[in-house]
Amino acid sequence: MNPRAASAILAARATAWLSRLSGRGASSLPGLVARRIDPLILTRLGQELDWGSVLMTGTNGKTTTAAMVRQMLESLGEVTLSNPAGANLIVGLTAAFVQRRGGRRQDRPRRALLETDEATMPKASRELKPRVITVTNFFRDQLDRYGELSTTVRLVTEGIAFLRPDGMLVLNADDPQVASLGATGRPALYYGVEAEGAMSPQGYDTVDARACPQCNAPLIYETRYYAHLGHYRCPRCSWSRPKPDIAVQRWDRAQQKVWIRVRGEVRAFAWLAPGLYNLYNEVAAVATACALDIPLEVAQASLAKFRPAFGRMEMVMAGRKRLWLALVKNPVGFNQVLAAVAEDADESYAMMVVINDRYADGRDVSWLWDVDFEHWMPRLSPQHWYISGLRAHDMAVRLKYAGLLDGSARVEESIAISLDRALKDVGTDTLYVLPTYTAMLEVRQLLSQRGLVRHFREG
Numbered sequence: 001m002n003p004r005a006a007s008a009i010l011a012a013r014a015t016a017w018l019s020r021l022s023g024r025g026a027s028s029l030p031g032l033v034a035r036r037i038d039p040l041i042l043t044r045l046g047q048e049l050d051w052g053s054v055l056m057t058g059t060n061g062k063t064t065t066a067a068m069v070r071q072m073l074e075s076l077g078e079v080t081l082s083n084p085a086g087a088n089l090i091v092g093l094t095a096a097f098v099q100r101r102g103g104r105r106q107d108r109p110r111r112a113l114l115e116t117d118e119a120t121m122p123k124a125s126r127e128l129k130p131r132v133i134t135v136t137n138f139f140r141d142q143l144d145r146y147g148e149l150s151t152t153v154r155l156v157t158e159g160i161a162f163l164r165p166d167g168m169l170v171l172n173a174d175d176p177q178v179a180s181l182g183a184t185g186r187p188a189l190y191y192g193v194e195a196e197g198a199m200s201p202q203g204y205d206t207v208d209a210r211a212c213p214q215c216n217a218p219l220i221y222e223t224r225y226y227a228h229l230g231h232y233r234c235p236r237c238s239w240s241r242p243k244p245d246i247a248v249q250r251w252d253r254a255q256q257k258v259w260i261r262v263r264g265e266v267r268a269f270a271w272l273a274p275g276l277y278n279l280y281n282e283v284a285a286v287a288t289a290c291a292l293d294i295p296l297e298v299a300q301a302s303l304a305k306f307r308p309a310f311g312r313m314e315m316v317m318a319g320r321k322r323l324w325l326a327l328v329k330n331p332v333g334f335n336q337v338l339a340a341v342a343e344d345a346d347e348s349y350a351m352m353v354v355i356n357d358r359y360a361d362g363r364d365v366s367w368l369w370d371v372d373f374e375h376w377m378p379r380l381s382p383q384h385w386y387i388s389g390l391r392a393h394d395m396a397v398r399l400k401y402a403g404l405l406d407g408s409a410r411v412e413e414s415i416a417i418s419l420d421r422a423l424k425d426v427g428t429d430t431l432y433v434l435p436t437y438t439a440m441l442e443v444r445q446l447l448s449q450r451g452l453v454r455h456f457r458e459g
């Protein structure tokens with residue numbers, strides 16, 4: 001191996017060891033160190049993979065979708081290189097590679113499956129020359145970081161230019177901006193939802209991209225599942241939704257099953273994580289499995305065992321309480337989580353919303369005004385509301401405008417105090433906890449410290 005690369009890996013490992021020693025756990029720092037010493041390190045290590053890399057990008061769902069595909073690969077007995085959720089910038093990707101290299105030949109990964117931030121796509125793709133790129137959806141997310149949606153689409157398009165010549169795209173046909181990436185001319189597998197009568201209740205959709213990506217005319221929708229995802233066509237230039245190769249045909253919430261057509265054949269899959277957006281994650285995972293030549297039986301068996309990662313619509317038992325955690329990070333995601341709570345909730349439950357505004361959450365919390373709380377407040381009837389986090393007061397004001405009565409919520413910036421109070425009040429009932437990203441990390445730590453939840457799957 002190239003001496004520069006070798007010393008980059010050594011230095012990165014030493015950094016990782018030191019940061020573990022200081023109790024800071026895994027971080028992207030080893031990746032930063034490795035890239036300083038050898039700027040070509042990611043390219044070099046990427047070339048060592050027999051099969052190649054899969055990049056998974058998009059606003060929502062990439063963590064869950066990647067976790068589903070990873071589980072399929074693991075059940076095939078494959079060692080897979082992947083990055084922890086959130087470590088999806090170029091240093092995080094590099095850290096994943098430098099820490100996994102080495103060992104016996106049979107322990108070396110054949111493929112890398114990497115969740116990649118949209119803004120990182122051009123760089124990650126240039127360095128790794130991916131064999132598959134999966135794109136989930138484009139929503140307005142963390143506007144203060146990326147600017148307009150068109151910028152995001154442009155960045156991902158730049159990334160696609162570096163797809164290997166034998167590579168393949170996996171695209172959400174129901175998202176016009178994602179589907180339009182097929183115009184790059186690269187081979188693409190499209191996935192989507194085709195179930196009849198599955199339109200979302202009107203009134204809580206946020207208005208996002210709905211202009212034709214080709215000519216900018218407003219798109220006409222025959223069916224809309226949520227937000228701008230659905231069946232659309234352009235009245236001006238006749239561009240329309242591509243026919244998906246892999247499509248959800250119907251689902252049954254009681255049976256926890258979903259029927260997916262895969263190239264003409266309909267098969268039943270377990271559907272364990274509620275919410276329409278998890279349905280999209282699942283069909284994205286099945287489509288990616290097709291692009292990776294994973295047998296469908298393997299996909300079916302591993303989805304039946306799949307549990308969502310911590311904080312992604314997961315139900316955990318904390319003693320005799322049911323805790324249900326769902327990350328909220330943008331208006332569409334928040335609306336979907338509220339829809340799932342309204343569907344799921346028993347008679348007696350409490351709601352806890354935890355809003356931080358650290359860098360990873362997005363510094364600007366004005367997006368809370370784009371969540372349709374006005375629609376959801378009459379459909380939610382928790383015993384108590386707990387509002388917490390650095391921006392607890394902004395959240396309280398938002399809910400007040402949506403009809404939350406004075407005095408019916410407990411507003412407390414300290415997450416520790418708020419969580420303890422909620423856990424005490426809720427008894428054996430269910431507590432729904434809806435945190436932003438850094439708030440979720442804090443909730444996770446608090447639950448571990450209190451010995452309430454023993455172990456979490458990283459992700």
Ligand SMILES: [Zn+2]
Pocket residue numbers: 212213214215216217234235236237238239
């Ligand atoms: Zn058009």
